[in-house]
Each structure stands twice: as C-alpha cells, then as structure tokens.
Amino acid sequence: MTQNTQSNLSVLQNVTKADVRLEPFPHIVIKDALPKELFEKLYSTMPSLTKVSKGQELESNERYIYSPQDFKQDEEVDNLWREFVSYHSSPEFFYEFLDLFEEYILDITPGIRDKVDSLRDANIGRHRLDSFDAKDILLDCSLNIYSPVFGKPSSFRGPHIDKPHFIFGGLLYMRDPEDRSKGGDLDIYKYKGSDHKFHFAENHPELRGIRYDIEDKYVEKVDTVKYDQNVLVMYPINPLALHGVSTREITPYQRTMVGMSASLENGFFTLET
Numbered sequence: 391m392t393q394n395t396q397s398n399l400s401v402l403q404n405v406t407k408a409d410v411r412l413e414p415f416p417h418i419v420i421k422d423a424l425p426k427e428l429f430e431k432l433y434s435t436m437p438s439l440t441k442v443s444k445g446q447e448l449e450s451n452e453r454y455i456y457s458p459q460d461f462k463q464d465e466e467v468d469n470l471w472r473e474f475v476s477y478h479s480s481p482e483f484f485y486e487f488l489d490l491f492e493e494y495i496l497d498i499t500p501g502i503r504d505k506v507d508s509l510r511d512a513n514i515g516r517h518r519l520d521s522f523d524a525k526d527i528l529l530d531c532s533l534n535i536y537s538p539v540f541g542k543p544s545s546f547r548g549p550h551i552d553k554p555h556f557i558f559g560g561l562l563y564m565r566d567p568e569d570r571s572k573g574g575d576l577d578i579y580k581y582k583g584s585d586h587k588f589h590f591a592e593n594h595p596e597l598r599g600i601r602y603d604i605e606d607k608y609v610e611k612v613d614t615v616k617y618d619q620n621v622l623v624m625y626p627i628n629p630l631a632l633h634g635v636s637t638r639e640i641t642p643y644q645r646t647m648v649g650m651s652a653s654l655e656n657g658f659f660t661l662e663t
C-alpha cells in the first residue's frame with residue numbers, strides 16, 4: 391500500500407489565500423481540490439449507502455453519516471479512508487484552515503473572543519475521541535451520504551446559518567460521474583436588509599440544540615456551487631455565512647460528500663429570532 395504523508399491528503403493542498411472569496415462572507419470554492427488519482431481512489435473505495443445507513447430503512451433525501459469511529463471499526467474499509475478522515479480532524483488541518491481564514495474570523499465573529507483567547511494556541515482534539523474537559527476545539531470529519539429522492543423533490547435544508555458553536559464548515563463533493571440529476575447544489579445567500587428574523591428551533595441535545603433557519607423573503611441568492619466531483623467548499627461560520635441546499639429532483643442517485651467541522655463547546659454568537 392502507498393504510504394501517505396499527511397499533507398498530501400489535505401483538501402487544502404492546492405489552496406492559497408488568493409482563493410479566499412470575501413463576498414458575501416469569506417469562503418473558498420475549489421474545483422479539482424484533490425489530485426485526480428487520490429480523489430478517484432477515495433471515490434472507488436467509498437463505503438456504500440447500505441453500510442453507512444447501518445440497516446436503517448432509507449428515507450427520501452435523508453443524511454446518513456459515517457464517522458471516524460465508524461471508519462475505525464470497519465475492518466473492510468480501505469485504510470486510505472481512515473487516514474483521510476483522520477487527517478481532516480487533526481490539529482494540522484486546523485492550522486491549514488487558520489492559515490487561510492484566521493485574519494477574517496475575529497472581525498466577523500466578535501463573540502468568539504470571549505470563548506477562546508487564541509485560535510492558534512487553542513488545545514485541539516477530535517470529536518468523540520476527546521472531550522471539552524481537556525480540549526478547547528474539537529475537529530470532526532465524516533462521510534455524509536444523502537439518500538436517493540423519491541416521492542417528491544425536496545431540499546435537505548433551505549437558507550440557514552450553521553450552529554453557532556461551529557468555527558468552520560467544509561465539504562468535499564463526491565458526485566457519481568453518471569449522475570445527471572438536478573439540484574443538491576450549495577446556494578450562497580446574503581441578507582436583503584437588516585430587518586430579518588430567524589426561526590429558532592431546538593433539536594437533538596447532542597447537536598447542542600440550536601438551528602437557525604431563515605425564510606427566503608429575507609435573503610437573496612448570490613451564488614450557486616454546483617454539486618459535482620471533487621469540489622471543495624469551506625467557510626468560517628458567523629452571522630453572515632448564509633447558505634442552503636437547492637431542491638433535488640426525484641433521482642435514484644445518492645448525494646455524497648465529506649463533511650468537515652471544528653467546534654467550541656458553546657456557541658459564540660446569537661441571531662435575532
């Protein structure tokens with residue numbers, strides 16, 4: 391088996407600060423993020439939806455998650471996947487994120503200063519393997535598969551701000567090359583004005599309870615990132631980072647991505663509801 395050094399697995403290996411787009415909020419959209427050979431190896435050895443959904447009956451357009459723990463316990467899975475999810479939940483990956491975005495974070499999320507003195511000096515751990523007793527920030531990386539769409543077209547989630555204890559969100563799209571279905575793209579929004587309200591919803595306590603969704607009438611779509619192969623999107627989470635998933639038409643294809651995040655124990659901003 392080929393031995394991988396950490397950095398040549400990184401989704402950020404071909405990204406520089408010049409790739410950071412500042413409007414309507416700091417983010418990157420990188421096509422062909424991973425070297426073709428690496429992407430194709432990951433794609434061809436990806437765990438199936440049957441495995442990832444662990445025998446649950448599939449709902450339409452629902453998300454099923456394969457965590458680093460699942461990869462660890464899976465004796466059949468290619469070691470490349472274990473290394474890949476491990477690297478993207480490591481301190482080294484967090485520093486790669488900071489190299490791109492650190493200068494913007496403190497300005498756009500003032501509340502974060504109360505939670506952590508310095509992102510650079512924070513104690514970094516791994517979600518589920520470490521806890522906030524010993525760590526300031528926990529990183530996570532998982533395979534996310536959205537099931538085929540049946541019954542009627544649907545959007546997994548309209549415009550929203552991610553949970554306010556997350557520092558960043560990242561996703562690497564892994565579309566089936568045969569999939570020609572429409573939808574499942576990432577829509578990027580800005581506020582229409584200052585007069586807007588969020589829906590506030592409590593959900594599963596493990597997810598630390600907060601969902602901030604917003605009605606279409608308060609926002610304007612400014613960009614769409616097509617769901618495609620080997621496309622990376624990444625952004626620091628803050629009150630400007632509005633995004634949503636476009637409606638998927640009925641399709642037998644799954645929608646697949648690697649999801650990456652870093653979180654603090656508690657949220658560092660609130661939004662008007």
Ligand SMILES: [Fe+2]
Nearest residue numbers: 550551552633
């Ligand atoms: Fe989101």
